[in-house]
Amino acid sequence: MIHPQAVVDPKANLASDVEVGPFTYIGPGVEIGAGTVVHSHVCIKGPTKIGKRNRIFQFASVGEDCQDKKYKGEPTTLEIGDDNQIRESCTIHRGTIQDEGITQIGSGNLFMAYTHVAHDCRIGDNNIFANNASVAGHVHVAHDVILAGFAGVHQFCRIGAYSMLGLGTLTGKDVPAFVMAIGNPAKPSGMNFEGMRRRGFPKESIRVLREAYKTVYMRGQRLEQAILQLEALPHDDLLQLFIESIKSSERGIVR
Incomplete structure (x- = not known):
């Protein structure tokens, strides 16, 4: 199940049926649950805990040190639930001690190619991040949210359940539950009634x-x-x- 050209640190803990493709690196302190598939050319660093039946595609970087200049190598973590799809070239970073030291992602999410989840974010369940959507540090996204392609969310913002950000939308404010927002800066555009x-x-x-x-x-x-x-x-x-x-x-x- 682990390709001979993959590098899996002895201090990583993988369920017996986890698949790992060639040229992938899995570092110490990484836990991966049953049924998860990690494709080729993926980098996963710890401390990171990944649940069951996730699919992580090529060139994704999961659990890397954050891009906050205040980060000085403190031990922080990333937790990912079950049944997520993390597509090509996604980046998901661990937390910082300036917050609670953890980045959390729920279950059933789809992160399309080139999406970014920064340090200390809390992402709920069943969200869709379309290509190149990005959320800055400390952002909270509830559940059943859609971020269209190239959407961006400023640090510390809250995106409510069932809401939707349109193509290229940039928000520096919170988006209430059910509300659709478009533009730069984001403006309300009705509710997601459909x-x-x-x-x-x-x-x-x-x-x-x-x-x-x-x-x-x-x-x-x-x-x-x-x-x-x-x-x-x-x-x-x-x-x-x-x-x-x-x-x-x-x-x-x-x-």
Whole structure:
């Protein structure tokens, strides 16, 4: 299962069925779970823990030292869940002690070619990073998010669940749950209603979110006033997710 031209450090811990292609380097402190395939010309450094059934394609760099000039070689980590696809030439870096010392990636994500996940990021589940999408240090991406090609996210930003950044979009502010953003700088462009329908969200919840978007973005009122109006509506779990993604923002939201 391990090609004779691969280099796997004796201090790495690989499940018995992990496949490793030629000219790949796996360093000490790397753990890789069952069913994972690491193609040729991949570099994985530790401490890094990779779960089950991941596929890592050629020229990816996983678990490398971060690009933060404050980093001085401290022991930091990278954790990756299950069923992710990490495509050609992706770069994913470990954390820094200036944060919590860890970069975390959930399960079921697709990182297309040349995508970048910087130090201390927290990436949830079932996200899609299209070609050349990049997130800077300390960014949090929830779940079921789409970053289109060449999208970029400034450090410390939060990208809410089910949201979407369009082609070439650059954001220095948080993107609330469900919101679509486009441009440089990013501007709101409606909600991802088509994605909601495809996921089978209740029609009433979609109707409520449509009204919530108008309240926040289209009625010319202060954000604080808009939030009060939303909180006065009957409880809806998806609406609450939208509200909380706004209230928890520290950088301000795209608006």
